[in-house]
Amino acid sequence: MFSLNTLKNEGNPFYGSYYANITEVTKTGERTVRFTFDEPNKELPFIVGELPVLPQHYWEGKDFAATTLESPLTSGPYRIGTVDAGRSITYERVEDYWGADLPVSVGQNNFGTIRYDVYLDDTVAVEALKANEYDVRFEPSSALWATGYEVPAVEQGRLIKELIPDENGRGMQAFWYNTRLDKFSDPRVREALGYAFDFEWSNKNLFYGQYTRTDSFFVNSELASAGVPEGDELALLEPYRDQLPAELFSEPFTLPKTDGSGNLRENLRAASQLLSEAGWEIQNGQLTSSTTGEVMTIEFLLSSPTFERIISPVVQNLQRLGVEASFRTVEAAQYQELVQSFNYDVIVESRGQSQSPGNEQRDFWSSEAADTEGSGNWAGIKNPVVDELIAKVISAPDRESLITATHALDRVLLWNYYVTPNWYLPATRVVYWNKFGKPETYPPYGLNFPSVWWVDEAKAAELTAN
Numbered sequence: 001m002f003s004l005n006t007l008k009n010e011g012n013p014f015y016g017s018y019y020a021n022i023t024e025v026t027k028t029g030e031r032t033v034r035f036t037f038d039e040p041n042k043e044l045p046f047i048v049g050e051l052p053v054l055p056q057h058y059w060e061g062k063d064f065a066a067t068t069l070e071s072p073l074t075s076g077p078y079r080i081g082t083v084d085a086g087r088s089i090t091y092e093r094v095e096d097y098w099g100a101d102l103p104v105s106v107g108q109n110n111f112g113t114i115r116y117d118v119y120l121d122d123t124v125a126v127e128a129l130k131a132n133e134y135d136v137r138f139e140p141s142s143a144l145w146a147t148g149y150e151v152p153a154v155e156q157g158r159l160i161k162e163l164i165p166d167e168n169g170r171g172m173q174a175f176w177y178n179t180r181l182d183k184f185s186d187p188r189v190r191e192a193l194g195y196a197f198d199f200e201w202s203n204k205n206l207f208y209g210q211y212t213r214t215d216s217f218f219v220n221s222e223l224a225s226a227g228v229p230e231g232d233e234l235a236l237l238e239p240y241r242d243q244l245p246a247e248l249f250s251e252p253f254t255l256p257k258t259d260g261s262g263n264l265r266e267n268l269r270a271a272s273q274l275l276s277e278a279g280w281e282i283q284n285g286q287l288t289s290s291t292t293g294e295v296m297t298i299e300f301l302l303s304s305p306t307f308e309r310i311i312s313p314v315v316q317n318l319q320r321l322g323v324e325a326s327f328r329t330v331e332a333a334q335y336q337e338l339v340q341s342f343n344y345d346v347i348v349e350s351r352g353q354s355q356s357p358g359n360e361q362r363d364f365w366s367s368e369a370a371d372t373e374g375s376g377n378w379a380g381i382k383n384p385v386v387d388e389l390i391a392k393v394i395s396a397p398d399r400e401s402l403i404t405a406t407h408a409l410d411r412v413l414l415w416n417y418y419v420t421p422n423w424y425l426p427a428t429r430v431v432y433w434n435k436f437g438k439p440e441t442y443p444p445y446g447l448n449f450p451s452v453w454w455v456d457e458a459k460a461a462e463l464t465a466n
Contacts, residue, residue: 001025001033002056010064013375017362018047021394041394043358077109090115110454120331122306123148130159132433136449139429141306142207149431158463160434165427167444169221172214173350174419175300175314180342180370180380183289183296187245188278190417193298195271196317197420200260206310211423215255217410218353220426223403225410227252232404236392237411240385248415255421264317271321287322300327301344303335311348340374348422349378355445357406361390365413379418386412435460 004025007015021044024036035048058073071080077099081092091114099105117134119125122141126148129137139145145161153159175197177184184190199213216224228250229237241249258264275281279290287296298318300311311327318325330338338344351364360376363369365386369377389409396402428447437456438449 001027002059003051003054004035006054006059006064007052013369013372014360014363016372017366017369017375018359020359020362022048039395040397041359042397043356043394047359077105078114081113086118088115088117108451110452111450114450122304129431135435136430136432139431142210142425143309145210145429146208156466158434158466159431161431163427163429164442164447166442166446167220168426168446169223169353169355170214170219170424170426171350171352172217172219172419173348173422173424174214175422176347176349176378176419178342178344178346178378178380179382179418181345182292183294184345186278187417188274189280190420192271192274192278192321193318193323194417194420195256195264195267195274196321196323197256197314198258198260198262198264198267198317199255199423200258201262201264202310202313203423204260205262207423211425213255214421214424215253215414217351217413218357218406219424221353221355223353223355223357223406223410225253225407225414229408229411232401233407233411236389236404236408240388240412243385244412245415248411253411253414268317268320275321282322285322286324295324296322297324297345298326299345300325301335301338301347302327302329303332305329307348339378342373342378342380347378351376351378356402358394361393361409365409366390381413381416381418383412383416433463435463 004019004022008019008022009016021037021039021041022035023038026034026036028034037044053075055073055075069083069085071083074080075098077094077097078091079094081090083089093109093112097105097109100109115134117128119128122144125137126139126144128134130149130151130153139148141148149159149161151159154161175193177190177193179185179190203209203211203213216226218224225233229248234249237244237249256267256270258267275287280287280296281290282288288294289296300315302308302311308327308329315325315327339347339349354360363376365377365381365383367382367384367387369375370380370382386409389405389412392405393402393409396405430447430449435455436453436459438453442448
C-alpha cells in the first residue's frame, strides 16, 4: 500500500499514468491487499503484480522526490556499492540474496561486481574500451561501428565485435516537435519541416548504409500499421473520420524520399508549398508568419556531440527554407531538466515500445500527460482521438483487438506529423573483450546482458596472458 501510494503521488509522473485505473488499495489480511480498479483493464493485474515494493521503514521521514547520493535500501540481488558522482557507479552482489535459489533466478546474477563508467564523449569511450579500461560497450554510433574498431585486438579475436539480430520492436527515434509552441501547432508546418531531413543522403554518407527509415511508432513488430485501414481497424477509426486527415483513409502513410545525391530541391519545394498554405512566407529572406510577423526559429536541443554531424545538414536545409535554425548541445543533467520542463523547440529522442502496449501509452501521448512536467509526452500531444484510442488499447480484450487498436493509434500519430521519424537497426551492436561465457542461443528480444553472462576463467586467463 505504501509503495503504490508513494509512486503514484511522489514518483515520476509515469507512475501516475501507469496506475491511473487503481482507485483504492486496502489491507485485507496480514500479508494480503486488495486493489480496486475503476474499469476493466486486461493489463493492470499483471502490472500490479510487478509493483516494486519500497521499504516503508526506510523511506518514512525522507523526501522521496529529492535527489540524493545516499544508497537506498533495496531487496534485489545487487546493492549499490561505491559512487563517484559523474564518473562511475558500482553494484555489489548480495551474497545472501533471499531469491538466489528461486528457479527464476538460477543461472543469473553471476558477476560479483558491476561497474558503469561515465564518458562524456563517444570517441573517448571507444578509445578507453580498446585500451581495456572496461569490458563491454553497446555501440550506438554507425560511424564508430564502421571505422572505430580497426585494431589488432579485433583481428586477433581478443576484442569481439558482434552484430546480433533480434526481434525487438524498435519504437520511434525521431525529431520531436514541441507542439505546445504556436509555431508547431499546425500539422502542415510539422510535415513541411520533415522534408528538410534527407535520410537517403544521411544513410549513405553518415551511417555507412546501416539503417532503415522508421515509418511507424511500433516499427519492427506486428503492431506497426501499414497500407490503408481496413476491416476492424477501419470500423474503429470510422467514428472519428471528421476529426482526422482525409488521406489517412485513402493513402498509405509515406515519408519523403530522395535519390541520396544531396539534391533535395523537389522536397524543399514541397515544404515551401505546405508552409505557404499554413500562413508562412519569405520576408526579407526569413520565413515569417503572415498573421503575427513572427520569424520561424528552430533550435535542436542535443545531449551528445555525436548527433551534431547528423543535425548539421538538417539545419542547413531548414535555412534554405528561410528558417533561422540552429542546434545546442548541453550536458546530461541540464538536458534532463530542460526536457522534463518541456523547455525546447525540438529534441532527438527514442520512444521504445513493448510487444504488449497498454497503460504506459497514457504517459506517452495523452492530453493529461501533455500538461504534466516530467511526463513522456515530449511532443505535447493534445488530441481527443488519440486519447480515445489509448483507452481502446488499454481495454482491448484480446491480442487481435490490441493489434487493431494499436494500428489505429499508430496511424493517427503518424498522420498528425508530431515527429520527423529517423531510422532503426533490427539488431544490437556490441563490442566486448573475449573473457565472457554466455548462453549459446540469444533470446529473441534482447541479449539479457549482464544477467545471464558470466566471466569464463579460462578465457580471462588467456586474455591476460596475451
